[in-house]
Amino acid sequence: MNRRDFKNIINQSIITAVAMVGIVALIGLFIFIIRETIPALTEVGAEIFTSKYWYPTYDPPEYGMLAMIVGSFILTGFASIIVIPIGYIIAFFLYDYATNAEQKIIKSAIDLLSGVPTVIIGTFLFIYVSPILMNFGAWSSGNLLLAAIGLSILSLPYAASLMQESLSAIDISLKESALALGASRFTAGFRIVSKAALSGILNSIILTINRIIGETIVVLMVAGGAAIIPKSIWDPVRPLTAVIASEMGEVPIGSVHYSALFVAGLILLTISFILTMISRRVTRSWKN
Amino acid sequence: MKKVLLTLVLVGIALFSFAETLVIKGSNTIFPVAQLWIEELKDMYPDLSITLEGAGSSTGIAALFNGTTHIANSSRWLKESELEQMSEERKYFIPVVLGYDGIAVIVNPNLGIDEISIEELAKIYTGEITRWNQLNTNLPNQRIVVYSRNSASGTYETFVEKVLEGKRMAPTVQMLESTQAEIQSVAKNQYAIAYTGVGYVTNDVKVLSVDGVQPTKLNILNSVYPISRPLYMFVDATNGYPETGPVKQYLTFGLSKRGQELVEQAGYVAAYGF
Numbered sequence: 001m002n003r004r005d006f007k008n009i010i011n012q013s014i015i016t017a018v019a020m021v022g023i024v025a026l027i028g029l030f031i032f033i034i035r036e037t038i039p040a041l042t043e044v045g046a047e048i049f050t051s052k053y054w055y056p057t058y059d060p061p062e063y064g065m066l067a068m069i070v071g072s073f074i075l076t077g078f079a080s081i082i083v084i085p086i087g088y089i090i091a092f093f094l095y096d097y098a099t100n101a102e103q104k105i106i107k108s109a110i111d112l113l114s115g116v117p118t119v120i121i122g123t124f125l126f127i128y129v130s131p132i133l134m135n136f137g138a139w140s141s142g143n144l145l146l147a148a149i150g151l152s153i154l155s156l157p158y159a160a161s162l163m164q165e166s167l168s169a170i171d172i173s174l175k176e177s178a179l180a181l182g183a184s185r186f187t188a189g190f191r192i193v194s195k196a197a198l199s200g201i202l203n204s205i206i207l208t209i210n211r212i213i214g215e216t217i218v219v220l221m222v223a224g225g226a227a228i229i230p231k232s233i234w235d236p237v238r239p240l241t242a243v244i245a246s247e248m249g250e251v252p253i254g255s256v257h258y259s260a261l262f263v264a265g266l267i268l269l270t271i272s273f274i275l276t277m278i279s280r281r282v283t284r285s286w287k288n
Numbered sequence: 289m290k291k292v293l294l295t296l297v298l299v300g301i302a303l304f305s306f307a308e309t310l311v312i313k314g315s316n317t318i319f320p321v322a323q324l325w326i327e328e329l330k331d332m333y334p335d336l337s338i339t340l341e342g343a344g345s346s347t348g349i350a351a352l353f354n355g356t357t358h359i360a361n362s363s364r365w366l367k368e369s370e371l372e373q374m375s376e377e378r379k380y381f382i383p384v385v386l387g388y389d390g391i392a393v394i395v396n397p398n399l400g401i402d403e404i405s406i407e408e409l410a411k412i413y414t415g416e417i418t419r420w421n422q423l424n425t426n427l428p429n430q431r432i433v434v435y436s437r438n439s440a441s442g443t444y445e446t447f448v449e450k451v452l453e454g455k456r457m458a459p460t461v462q463m464l465e466s467t468q469a470e471i472q473s474v475a476k477n478q479y480a481i482a483y484t485g486v487g488y489v490t491n492d493v494k495v496l497s498v499d500g501v502q503p504t505k506l507n508i509l510n511s512v513y514p515i516s517r518p519l520y521m522f523v524d525a526t527n528g529y530p531e532t533g534p535v536k537q538y539l540t541f542g543l544s545k546r547g548q549e550l551v552e553q554a555g556y557v558a559a560y561g562f
Binding site for chain 1: 316342343344347430431433438439441445448454456459460461462463464465469472473476477479480
């Protein structure tokens, strides 16, 4: 074995080891969470998913997460409906219409926005935006709409830059040939390039949803925190992430309550896992 | 040689601190007070090492029975079963009152209401009453926006016990993470109601008298105010009151002028020196 082989082996093993850390951490995380959920799943059973009464500290306790699961979904859906079209419009503008200077300004604004700590956004919404919404008829200072606005602000940079990347990834010749055939600028961008970039755009949408559903601090601060199934945009909600953040700190370790919070974590992890899988699928189907 | 020396020093420090470790367990309500005390105590006695765990009053008292803690913080008095266990095991725990927990009921200053009864309060929090004019016809026909601290807070525990008498809070009640958020929410929303430790109340909100009693310091100290309770530290005094050592140092500091100031700083009412 010469020196070169030796070096190669060392480098390879270092890289493998580092890469394995991630995989092991992920598997370990899953095992850890699943193990912690066992007491709640065996002791409480299906009631966790079917009851909407969350009274973990009462006697007798009740551990129903239905309202919070539904709240999570409604909030995520609502925020996605706001952010995805806006994100696409920004991406489309950046790709097709913006001059270099405009591109630079918008891009740096997006980068800056993505760097703002979430707790600052939460505070800002709570102090400045919430009173405005109350003039429009909100009865509760924290509500579904405010939380959706917060989540949109947070995920907009993410959605816009991902979509812009997938548009830019399409070969410029496609756009040029469409223009040469007499398509308008809008048609070329919207009907030709966007269609070609569809898998990338879908992927961006899924990743954005994934990000929205896991966001915690903003929903903890401005979603209102009542574990009910919201019937209007002015109703408060309490998503799963908010419950975990709010109660994990002082729950007795090892209790059923503690374990039930891990069930909430497992639900979120599963959703995120499924979304990631779908996103992989979408990307792969395009490449074939 | 250097390594051996270092190990020796470390072992020495470990042994020394082991001998001096003071263990405190119990009520989450008292946790912030104990934390403030410990911070200052460490400056006074740098050799003293203290561990603090907030696991609930019952856990604290159970730990006192099996000798795994020196001091049990408790936001409630001893239960009958615990008193029996004490006499069975021929143990003697003494209570030391460290302060009082008084909960103020707050509303927006623009709401035309000055007092409320425990019964009405319970009805609002269990969801039986949802509009202000159900409480009093002079009040606006508006939905009551009900705020509570999250269920991990000691204030929440006291409120559920003293006002709801164990009944469930309605799911429509909005759980907030901090007292600050409660005060902000009530200050901004004309139809809101919330409760908070008396130490935190600001001028942005109006404090209601409950069953005709204002939550003044004296009313809380004498438990005339209905939503108040004493906070205890239980100490094992089977072999007499601890006259020296870390337990004594801790208790003495807690009841000192500075210690009582810190009780107020944590949002409670000081038991001594008012």
